[in-house]
Amino acid sequence: MxxxxxxxxxxxxxxxxxxxxxxxxxxxxxxxxxxxxxxxxxxxxxxxxxxxxxxxxxxxxxxxxxxxxxxxxxxxxxxxxxxxxxxxxxxxxTGYDSDSEARQAAASYAQALAGRMDLLPDRTAALEVGAGNGALLFHLRALGFTQVIGIEPSRDAALSAAPDLRELIRVESFDAARLPKAHFSLIIANQTLEHIDEPYRFLSAARTLLKPGGAVMIVSHNYRHWLMRLLGARSPIIDIEHLQVFSPASLSYALQRAGFAAPNIGPFANCYPLHYWIRLVPIPRALKRPLHAWLRNSAGGGIGGMMLRASVGNMLAWAHAPIL
Ligand SMILES: [Zn+2]
Structure with missing residues (x-):
């Protein structure tokens, strides 16, 4: 050894x-x-x-x-x-092996964000918590934010960022004390809330970092979605890494308890290639591994690369900090 x-x-x-x-x-x-x-x-x-x-x-x-x-x-x-x-x-x-999937998820997030830009007070500063390889930071810059900051605890994830995005990422756990108060117009925490040990404290802290009228965008799993109920314990949301999973009602409760105005919460559709969706399907590994490998290898122009958009139990919450 x-x-x-x-x-x-x-x-x-x-x-x-x-x-x-x-x-x-x-x-x-x-x-x-x-x-x-x-x-x-x-x-x-x-x-x-x-x-x-x-x-x-x-x-x-x-x-x-x-x-x-x-x-x-x-x-x-x-x-x-x-x-x-x-x-x-x-x-x-933690290891990191999902570069292209991260870019595809970021494109879906950016599309959802583009339609909401007019709701923000301005485009001065945006913060993403759980920035991964910086794929969404790229879009935030393109949307015109003058200051873009990503927080990412995984060294491997941050190291896989493109050099110009890497400098926007702070490799650390989220700590509100290290960030300016009443400063950001937008804070994003996508597929992150499930992993934080104190989600209410996180949301309260995020609200203090937003300027009046600034918004938080959260994409998370919805355990009440029919597909999650159907899959039960074999649902991808039931996993060791998840310390909690929200429903629309519990996410609304958490945001309002943290001082946000009544949130807007709706289903969120991801767009991924077929080979990625196959990874999530609850079939035996002995079958899934070769099927996934075959589809992935054909991803260039073959069936595995076919892009499919589907809402499979994710939701998007959008909530504003009160205007004083
Ligand atoms: Zn409770």
Whole structure:
């Protein structure tokens, strides 16, 4: 075994041990402590926890923390989660292999954003939390924002950014104290809210960073979507990396509790090539791997590269900070 292979193996064992030292928390949106309504039992396999468990847009693993529905705000959340230290390290060390998918997701986000630009007070400053390889930062600059900042905890993700986008990304976890108050016209957190251990605190902090009338844009999974209900525990949203999953009602509750005006929340359609969609389908790995490889190899001009737009359980929330 090489030195690096051994340290990777040691790291995986350490991750598995840490993961089993979970600590209890109340509902991370409203503080309710009644966790009796279990929707998914805990399902963890330490042998399969590796660096990729904490990367976004990966092949689903069907591992999950215990998930319950809050009787007060309807949030689906894990009442026992790993420590903040563990999560910070897991995301810093996470692998990254989804460059082209990130660019395709960013194009869908940018399209949704373009139709809402007139709702913003101005185009001075935009912040993206969970910026990945900076794919959306590229579009924010093109939309005319004079200052664009991305926050991304994964070193690998930030390192895969194009050089001119890399300089816009701060490789760190989100910390509102390190950002100017009442400064941004737009804050974006796409496919990020599920991974934050204190989502209410995050939204409250984000509101203080917005100038009056500034907006937050959030794309997240909707666990109440019919497809997620149909797939149940084999849905891609039920995964070890998700500390909570919102519904339209719980996301609206969280935003308003954090001081935003009544949000606009609707379904969000992604556009991806066929080979990417196949990765998310709950079929056996022995079948999926060769099928995905074949479609991916044909992606250039073949059937695997065919672009499909579909709303598969994502929603977009748009909410404004109050005008004082
Ligand atoms: Zn709650």
């Amino acid at each position: 090489t030195q690096s292979a051994r340290s990777t193996a040691d790291g995986a064992v350490a991750s598995a041990n840490l993961l089993f030292h979970l600590h209890a928390r109340p509902c991370p949106v409203c503080g309710n402590t009644n966790d009796a309504h279990e929707l998914y039992p805990q399902h963890l396999d330490p042998a399969r926890i590796d660096g990729m468990s904490y990367a976004s847009r990966k092949e689903p693993e069907y591992m999950s923390l215990r998930m319950v529905v809050c009787p007060e705000c309807e949030l689906l959340y894990a009442p026992q989660i790993p420590s903040a230290d563990f999560l910070t390290r897991a995301y810093a060390d």
